[in-house]
Amino acid sequence: MKQFESKLPILIDKFSQHDLYKDRLLKYFDDYSIAKNNYGDDNITKFDWHISTDFNREWVKMIYKDLHKHFLKYANHLGFGICNINNLWFQQYDKNSTHQWHIHGDNYTGVYYVNFNKDCAKTRLLDSYLKKNYIDIEAEEGDIIFFPAVVIHRALVQNTNFLKTIISFNVNFDEILPEVHNNVEENIKVIKWLMTFTYLII
Secondary structure (H helix, E strand, O other), rough: EEEOOOOOOOOEEOOHHHHHHHHHHHHHHHHOOOOOOOOOOOOOOOOOOOOHOOOOOOOHHHHHHHHHHHHHHHHHHEEEEEEEEEEEEEEOOOOEEEEEEOOOOOOEEEEOOOOOOOOOOOEEOOOOOOOOOOEEEOOOOEEEEEEEEOOOOOOOOOOOOOOOOEEEEEEEEEOOOOOHHHHHHHHHHHHHHHHHHHHHHH
């Protein structure tokens, strides 16, 4: 798992089951008859955001268990024992399509790059800690990026005929891991000790 050179908690890791699911996902999305292709002012080629809470969709049932296992790894890395998936949906971008600036609800969100190459439009995140105020994610096919849902982000304009395909998601975390509790308690003891020491000096 890699963390970007940013003060934002942005994580990226390869989905180990990508090769197992890629072709089946693309076939499903290609045949998907109830997907939409208009979302406000955005120019997204195809998506199923409007039913993102329906976990009985065939592609969701197919991949849910392995995705959840992967997401839980991120949750554990951030100090949480439970990861609840609230939304799952796919989006596709052909030439000149894009997704404008937006945020998500929930704790964390992210992107799984299902069909992607080096010429595809990147995901751009605003990052006020950086001099240029944004970070373009250098992802590869099969990667899953994870970042706080309140971070403003967008998909840049797709300038090739390659059909960029992603799965996006919203998740909430719960149940702080015991070792995190212990570290917090230890830090509180140190702070109290330092405060006492400072008081004695004064």
